[in-house]
Amino acid sequence: MIRRPPRSTLDRSSAASDVYKRQIQILTLNRPSDMNAFNTALAAALGEALEAMDADSDIRVGVLTGAGRGFSAGMDLKQFADGGIDAMPNVGDRGFAGITEKSCAKPLIAAVEGFALAGGLEVALSCDLIVASEGTKLGIPEAGVGLFAGAGALLRLPRQLPYSLAMEMALTADPITAEIAHQHGMVNRVVPKGEALDAAIVLAERISKNAPKGVRASKKLIKEVLGVSEAEFWNFQRTELEAVFASEDAFEGATAFAEKREPNWQDK
Numbered sequence: 001m002i003r004r005p006p007r008s009t010l011d012r013s014s015a016a017s018d019v020y021k022r023q024i025q026i027l028t029l030n031r032p033s034d035m036n037a038f039n040t041a042l043a044a045a046l047g048e049a050l051e052a053m054d055a056d057s058d059i060r061v062g063v064l065t066g067a068g069r070g071f072s073a074g075m076d077l078k079q080f081a082d083g084g085i086d087a088m089p090n091v092g093d094r095g096f097a098g099i100t101e102k103s104c105a106k107p108l109i110a111a112v113e114g115f116a117l118a119g120g121l122e123v124a125l126s127c128d129l130i131v132a133s134e135g136t137k138l139g140i141p142e143a144g145v146g147l148f149a150g151a152g153a154l155l156r157l158p159r160q161l162p163y164s165l166a167m168e169m170a171l172t173a174d175p176i177t178a179e180i181a182h183q184h185g186m187v188n189r190v191v192p193k194g195e196a197l198d199a200a201i202v203l204a205e206r207i208s209k210n211a212p213k214g215v216r217a218s219k220k221l222i223k224e225v226l227g228v229s230e231a232e233f234w235n236f237q238r239t240e241l242e243a244v245f246a247s248e249d250a251f252e253g254a255t256a257f258a259e260k261r262e263p264n265w266q267d268k
Contacts, residue, residue, distance in 0.1 A: 010045035011067070019042035023060045024204045025053050026197075032068025037076040038097045043089035047098025054104045060212055060221060061204040062104065064127055065111040065197050066120075071136075074118025077145065096151035099126045105216050107207050110185055113134050113193070117175065122151040125160070128219060131189040131200040132178035138186075139175025159226070160186040211249045212267040217241075 011028040027049050029036040036042075040216075046064075053059050066072050075096070079087050088096065095101025096119055103126050110116070110127035115137040126128055132138070140149040140157070148154070149170065157166040161184050169176060181187040191199040208217060217240040228236050244250060248268040256263035 003232070004090070007216065008045065009039075009042040010049055012049055020056050023208045023229055024058045024201060025049075025056070025065045026201075027053075027062060029064070029066040029072055031065075034076065035073035036066040036068065036120070037073050038089045038123075039076040039079045040087075040089050043091050043098045044098070045098075047091040047094045050094075050099060050104040050108075051203045054106055060106060061217070062106060062108040062125070063111055063197065063200045063204055065200070066110060067115065070114030070120075071112040071116040072120030073115065073237060074120045074122070074142075097123050097126075099123055100151040105220070106212075107204075107215060107219055109200045109204055111196040112138075113196045115139075115175075118142055118149065119151050122149060122156075125152060125156040125186075128223075129188045129200075129203065130181075130186065131191060131196050131203060132181070132187050133191055133193045133196045135193065136178040136182050136196075137175040138171070138178060140169055141173040141175070143171065144173040144179045144218045156237075157186075160184070166231070211244075211253055211263070211265050213244050213247050213249055217244050 009030055011030045013026045013028070025044065027045045027046065029042065029044060029046070031037060031039075046175065050062070051060050076090060078087070090096055091098035093102055098123050107129070107130045108127040109131060110124040112124055112130060112132040114133070116124045117137065117139050121138050121140060134200055140153045142149050155171060157169065161169075161181070165176070168174070176192050178187050189199055191204065221237055221240060225233060225236070249263075249265050252265065253263050
């Protein structure tokens with residue numbers, strides 16, 4: 001694994017085994033003295049990084065993590081107190097933190113240590129998979145500071161947790177642990193403290209072995225299929241099916257299977 005020293009509010013690096021080197025982009029929220037709270041600069045940097053990741057043909061999977069003792073405490077309340085709603089770290093059509101309303105086309109894994117609270121949890125929920133260390137606190141405490149979770153948690157939590165638990169988190173402002181979130185399917189892996197990033201990279205490497213077009217189409221369909229009836233689904237997926245099944249990679253995958261070798265994906 002390659003790690004670069006912190007340079008700015010968002011650190012970018014590549015990591016993985018030699019075979020998958022440069023196929024995995026690590027994005028590190030780098031405001032540890034402020035618990036990686038999102039201000040305008042960090043939100044803009046994350047939005048730009050996600051756009052760059054989608055545009056980079058070498059990158060297949062992203063991993064988002066936080067520097068220091070936690071993932072993120074959410075919105076920078078100091079900036080909000082100074083400027084009110086106009087000072088919220090929103091980024092164009094990407095929404096809060098440059099991710100909650102528009103993430104990226106490629107798979108993104110949140111590697112969470114310590115805590116992901118308020119907007120920090122909403123950022124993690126905007127990723128496709130979550131790997132968290134033991135005892136990590138996950139919560140939306142906004143009601144305790146005069147706000148509510150306005151960056152997607154009230155949409156996503158009831159889809160990933162039992163209704164009553166999501167409601168309790170919103171109304172009491174109390175967090176749950178990674179273990180409870182895993183029990184209910186919100187967290188994909190719970191690992192020992194300090195190992196979330198490494199475990200997320202292992203998961204990213206596994207995803208990187210698969211055909212990029214098929215992976216992106218699968219992500220898109222799963223994210224957008226909620227609310228679509230079974231009758232509507234077949235038309236809904238037709239565009240993706242035609243594009244993926246007619247691709248060069250589709251023929252490469254079938255050929256490699258027949259020849260009992262590893263496929264050489266070209267994302268074409």
